[in-house]
Amino acid sequence: MTLPTAIPATMRAVRLEQPGHPVVLSEVPVPAIGAGDVLVRVRAAGICHSDVHYRAGRSRVEPLPLTLGHEVAGDVVAVGSAVTSRAVGDRVCLHYLVICGQCEHCMAGREQFCGTGLMLGHFTDGGWAEYIVVPERNAVLLPDNVSFEHGAVMMCSSSTSLHALRKGRCAPGDTVLVIGAGGLGMSAIQIARELGASHVIAADRDGRKLALAQRLGSTSLDTTGLTPSAAADAVRALTNGRGVDVAVELVGHADTVQLALKSVAPLGRAVVVGLNDTAVAVDTYRDLIGREAELIGSNDHLLGELEELTAMAARGALVLDEVVTNRVPLDAAVINDILDALDQHRAPVRTVVVP
Incomplete structure (x- = not known):
């Protein structure tokens, strides 16, 4: 032409x-x-x-x-x-x-x-x-x-966040943890609410981004200085000790993948999106088998x-x-x-x- x-x-x-x-x-x-x-x-x-x-x-x-x-x-x-x-x-x-x-x-x-x-x-x-x-x-x-x-x-x-939430089977009434309050995270918060999530928690170390995440409808969790286990305990404290149904990892770090896994409730789904070339340690019984949790990759x-x-x-x-x-x-x-x-x-x- x-x-x-x-x-x-x-x-x-x-x-x-x-x-x-x-x-x-x-x-x-x-x-x-x-x-x-x-x-x-x-x-x-x-x-x-x-x-x-x-x-x-x-x-x-x-x-x-x-x-x-x-x-x-x-x-x-x-x-x-x-x-x-x-x-x-x-x-x-x-x-x-x-x-x-x-x-x-x-x-x-x-x-x-x-x-x-x-x-x-x-x-x-x-x-x-x-x-x-x-x-x-x-x-x-x-x-x-x-x-x-x-x-x-x-x-x-936005599209990557929607796909990840779909992979995690986000459903009305679910609690959702969004790890990383950057561009993907801000969309994930809003999309999770649109899909019917009853409670969305945004985890990050940047106070300014957490403030915006809160304005968009999430509970903010500052993970500065926290180990994955300590951060997961903080997530459970925000969910009456239960954990979340869906955790979406958007950072790309071994610690945040562990946080996603350790934060999910029984039958919960941890969806990994962030790019990371470091091996992630998984306690197969406590993190997966004992709770029948799922670790899910989400691409594009x-x-x-x-x-x-x-x-x-x-x-x-x-x-x-x-x-x-x-x-x-x-x-x-x-x-x-x-x-x-x-x-x-x-x-x-x-x-x-x-x-």
Whole structure:
């Protein structure tokens, strides 16, 4: 397809050229559009803690150089000849898993296991750029009353939280522990309440984030200086000695995984989301067998969950006004500063790049 003349031939993009080195601003061609693709002008792209791991080389990124950024929202500026469900001018947020749609996993609704699947900003160019191309199915309509910044953040932090709570079978009346009151945690608190949780506890070491978590409907638990066992005792004290039905671990540390396991009630579910390359010690009887507890891994999310999220946001059940706390330009130095702050756990709750 020939691009409209209003679309430039080149664009600015912030890319990872070498693991362990700062990201850099480059001038690259505007990506080509296929018959089943849409070209999206990026209006907002989130900066996620995963991007810290990518830049550091703790999580493989290829092929290099690669444009990072997997939380993306914008407006459609061109469509391929075979596109039927999207049109120029549509406001969209982007499902970050580009899949085949035909393998057994895709057909069964398990698209995160697609054998040829590629994640935006990880294995194919992402949204820290002025434009991005994705297949038609990846462009989820964004309600008019939801901002691009909020739509972008929902594509990872909110969707990952929803998927984790679904994996933990969060049900009306459940008590829920959210470990980590960052971008994912703020969404998890609200989504757990929307799913019917009767009591949500947010655990973190940052008093400012805990204050926000409390405003969003949780009980705050400051775990500063506490061992996993002591923190779990504090959780039980907040739940009449019982523990929680679902504990969602969003930090990525051996201690917080142990906290999740030690905090669950009989038949409780500990769901691990945070990336961690350190072995975690598990007392198989006390932590699992004795309580018939479950330790569950949660990876990515599903396309259908994104439509559920946008509906939540549209009706005001998921509010990110105080979560998206920082907006920065498409500037490599500024983005590197945010990545540094995230790596040192001193960053704002959520930052978005606004090209």
